[in-house]
Amino acid sequence: MSNAYTILLVEDDRSIVNFIRAALTNAGYRVLVARSGGEAGLMITSYRPDLILLDLGLPDMDGLDIIRQIRQKSQTPVIVVSARSREQEKVEALDLGADDYVTKPFGTEELLARVRTAIRHVVSRTTELEVARDGRFTTGALTVDFRKRRVYVEGEDAGLTKNEYNLVALLARYAGRVLTYDYLLKCIWGDESRGNNQILRVNMANIRRKIEKDPADPVYIFTEIGVGYRMADGTGDVPEKSAGISG
Ligand code: CA
Numbered sequence: 001m002s003n004a005y006t007i008l009l010v011e012d013d014r015s016i017v018n019f020i021r022a023a024l025t026n027a028g029y030r031v032l033v034a035r036s037g038g039e040a041g042l043m044i045t046s047y048r049p050d051l052i053l054l055d056l057g058l059p060d061m062d063g064l065d066i067i068r069q070i071r072q073k074s075q076t077p078v079i080v081v082s083a084r085s086r087e088q089e090k091v092e093a094l095d096l097g098a099d100d101y102v103t104k105p106f107g108t109e110e111l112l113a114r115v116r117t118a119i120r121h122v123v124s125r126t127t128e129l130e131v132a133r134d135g136r137f138t139t140g141a142l143t144v145d146f147r148k149r150r151v152y153v154e155g156e157d158a159g160l161t162k163n164e165y166n167l168v169a170l171l172a173r174y175a176g177r178v179l180t181y182d183y184l185l186k187c188i189w190g191d192e193s194r195g196n197n198q199i200l201r202v203n204m205a206n207i208r209r210k211i212e213k214d215p216a217d218p219v220y221i222f223t224e225i226g227v228g229y230r231m232a233d234g235t236g237d238v239p240e241k242s243a244g245i246s247g
Pocket of ligand 1 (some may be wrong): 011013055056058123
């Protein structure tokens with residue numbers, strides 16, 4: 001597989017750099033490394049990477065400030081690499097426009113899966129394209145029909161309420177990505193609902209009862225504890241770099 005995607009790794013911890021660089025290089029990606037926020041800024045401008053893996057704990061700059069800076073000038077996907085103890089920071093990172101996060105420690109497979117998903121979303125917008133083309137999103141036996149505003153499991157209408165449908169449809173549009181509690185609340189129930197996670201939990205419990213075989217062990221919508229929810233990725237392969245990508 002010849003992925004010529006360039007990934008900028010912004011990380012000051014040498015052992016993590018070595019681990020991530022080896023995993024990505026073996027998978028065929030071109031890897032650049034910046035060890036500080038300042039260096040990252042220069043490299044983003046010079047090399048225009050396809051994806052940025054960003055450690056939030058850098059020596060010279062707050063990682064969240066780096067995300068702000070990146071988002072001022074580009075939509076390059078950013079995956080935050082963060083320690084488990086910094087849950088609130090992950091939420092802020094996602095709300096500032098980071099695409100995803102991985103929590104240390106993580107394995108090679110998890111990292112590569114997140115990288116593929118992030119690149120796929122920006123490069124080909126597979127989900128949005130599929131949705132635009134057939135008005136549907138499918139993962140496993142679950143189908144969201146955006147025209148009929150219905151969700152089907154194994155061909156059967158799941159019987160979701162309007163808000164339940166809206167929640168599932170929103171997660172499906174961004175399948176594979178974590179949407180934060182506040183973002184979901186704001187989109188479905190409006191600004192005044194921010195912080196009211198209870199309404200979200202109740203709706204999600206009802207949704208899971210209707211769409212999951214085992215609501216306690218969901219396969220379609222995953223909980224990212226303390227952060228938000230993520231819809232399972234739809235099917236489809238990562239396109240090659242040559243498939244017509246523009247910066
Ligand atoms: Ca660090």
